[in-house]
Amino acid sequence: MMGPVHVVLAPEPGGGMRLRRLDDPDGDAGPGAVADATAAVRALERDRSGDRAAVRWTWDDTAVRYPPLLADGARVERAHDLRLAHRILRHSTLASGSGLATAPPGPWDEPATPEHTPVPRPRAPQADALFDLRPEPAAGARAHPGGAPDAAGAVAELRAQRAAVAGSDDPSRLRLLLAAESAGALVAAEMRHAGLPWRTDVHDAILTEVLGPRPPEGRRPARLEALADRIRAALDAPPTLNPDSHPDLLKAMQYAGVGARSLRKWELEQVDHPVVAPLLEYKNLYRLLTANGWHWLDAWVEGGRFRPEYVVGGVVTGRWASSGGGALQLPKAVRRAVVADPGWRFVVADAAQLEPRVLAGMAGDEAMARAGRGGDLYAGIVASGAVATRELAKVGMLGALYGGTTGASAQVLPRLARAFPRSVALVEDAARTGERGGIVTTRLGRSSPPPGSEWDAAQAGALEDAAGADAATRARTATRSWGRFTRNFVVQGTAAEWALCWLASIRRRLWELGTAGPAGLAPAPFADRPHLVFFLHDEVVVHAPVAMAETVAEQVRAAAEEAGRLLFGDFPVSFPLTVEVVEAYADAK
DNA sequence: GCTTTGTGCCAC
DNA sequence: AAACGTGGCACAAAGC
Structure with a gap:
């Protein structure tokens, strides 16, 4: 078996992409500068497909480079994400003496530029008085000029990263962390590509059932309007009282002698007044309407799939964040709409007391x-x-x-x-x-x-x-x-690392399970293969053909054991899972 | 008019 | 008005 080939993929200044083999830094892999990156990537992956991780890609940013490949139905086995790795190495105490960590800020310290961000940019995190985590711009640092680093820049950065890892206090741990983070970025892109199966008709039925039929734009649904009337009646307030206005509502409550100083649920629950019951229900339904109502459906579900943007490493601790659609806060109330394709099932697994x-x-x-x-x-x-x-x-x-x-x-x-x-x-x-x-x-x-x-x-x-x-x-x-x-x-950070290792192992195992006959509704390259569709800190959902569901469940368990060994070696700590095979996400747990 | 801030609730 | 960590998001109000 040949060793892996390392190939850097980077944009050419004049357009197109360049593939450069690391063991041949002056030459280029195959065609060198290419117009059709997908074809080149696919050809190299296929040539080396007998070997696990036979091709190790390196690129600046998985969230930018991978989606177009996936759109063409191409999958890569392994890809090193320079930007994510840089961020880790830049701050890790294990590599604090490295050239990479001590160099002045450069382009790799910049957040992804707008060109790097294919979906609406998340709002800048609000500066908290106490937890100001925004990097302080160093003297002399200037904004990233905008263009993505070229192949030479990517190669140089990769070498700096390798040196930082090799010279660190614990190369094997850092190596694992960077591999896991990079694999996570592949998973995130693939989950967005595949999408979470979502039944618009079921979602609409849920909304209609609890809120009433979809009202004309700008009007309250019937059930909310009825509750608003009950709130006004209980407070002896005029029909002009708008329950959506906190100041107005608080004033009316004070006037009616309700002993609550805020509108928080926990505080309302502690006072005894006829307004409490309808108000709590109003808040409950209002939340469903505004966060996951018809507008949400229109904005985020298309073609029977919910496609959120996951932000790998988006939380300081290393947890993922998400941007748009609130993927990490899907309320239990709408999970009935998450239904597997015909002939498919969800394997839902969650780590107990992670x-x-x-x-x-x-x-x-x-x-x-x-x-x-x-x-x-x-x-x-x-x-x-x-x-x-x-x-x-x-x-x-x-x-x-x-x-x-x-x-x-x-x-x-x-x-x-x-x-x-x-x-x-x-x-x-x-x-x-x-x-x-x-x-x-x-x-x-x-x-x-x-x-x-x-x-x-x-x-x-x-x-x-x-x-x-x-x-x-x-x-x-x-x-x-x-x-x-x-x-x-x-x-929390080490739990996130366990979860990344778990995800990476699941991803590889699912691919190795191979295909299951005729193609289903999932997009290529996952049409006939089980694939990850959702991840939530300590929980995964795999979309799998019925016949493969039990096998998938076994592999997900095996992956959890593998993750435990990767982090803690022979130390006898176990990571049991709750695993269920269901048709709808809501049926789990 | 626009953007920012405060509130409150969802997930883990 | 929370106490006790990490986030996203929508809305109304406040600020410019």
Whole structure:
């Protein structure tokens, strides 16, 4: 078997694409500059198809380069995403001494330019006073001129990345992280290409059932209008009262003597007044209408598929974000509309108690790993004798992961600390590091950002001679808040790494299962193959021909075991899944 | 008129 | 008015 060939694919300044083999930096793979990149990619993938990952592509940005290939029905086995890798290496404490990390900011530090972003750009993240994560422009840094890096630039960047990894404190972990991140980018593009099967007629029926028929533009659906009347009646308010206006509604509620100071659900639930029931229901239906109503259907579902844009690494911790359509917040109420194609099924799998298990693995916590062996980690904690009930075990663990300081979660923390000292110490250490303004790093090497300028200012303010009590309070609040962030970062970030490895393994295994006879409704190259259609932090949905569903379920389980081994080697922490084969997403769980 | 901010709820 | 992490999104109000 030949080793893999490494091929850089980059745009030519004058148009078209260039394929350059890395082992032959002065020459070009096959045709060199090509007008039809798909044909060239397809030919090379086919020539080497006997070998797993026989072709290793490198390009600037999977989200830009891959969709056109997929549109032509071409799939690549493996592709290194330079921009995603650069971002990780630039900040990782494992590679902090590298040339890549110490160089002044360059084009690879720029976010993807508008030309790089095929779908509507997400709104700029709002600057939070405390968590200002936007990179601070260094002196001398200037905007990326706009054009994508050419082949020479991509080769140079790849070499810098390889050097940074090779010279790092843990090359194998970083190598795995970059491979997983890059594979995730392929999965994201493929899921968008394939789309999540969506039955517009079922969705419309759900809306009609709970809201009434679709009203003319600008009018309330009948059920909402009726609830608005009941709200007005309960408040003795005039017909002009608009329940969508918070100030008006709050005023009317105050006048009627409702003892709520906000319109939050949890607060309304605590007051006893006839307006509460219709108001809560109004808010419920209003949310469905505005977030996933007919407008959403018109905007996001086409040809029986929902195609969201996933933003790989879009969250600081390494989780994915999404842009448009709210793919990561699909409410349970509309999941009935997610129906598999005729003759196909969904294999829905979700990792049970992923974050505490990941914590056990990171901490080398044998006791916690043992508690997780039976499938339900929280039940295992109860069985260990540490706490009395499953609910306490759950809130206690979540409190440890999030930094909860009140209520039941804080009360059971000492008991958890006694029973699982290694796990608790790991998150406490991460919190202390953050409180000092330090940086924490995940299992595979993704590092947290340093605190922003607002944080520094708060700390400095408390040290000034004239500093008052409120300056001290502000500094303390900022300190603790950043500690909660770094505490959670290590666990959430490592869980995201596990999930990336899981996804990558599922993707490869599904492809290796091959085809299943006649083509279905999915687009090429997935028409006759099981394929991923949805991912949500610790959950995946595979769309598969009926006859293959059980095999797919087995492979998804095997992939979870593989992910555990990749991150934690022989350490005996398990990652059990809930796996179901269903026709509609709503039927899972 | 437009953009930004505040509110509140959805997902994990 | 949350307490306790990460996000996206829609709307009304406020600001320019």
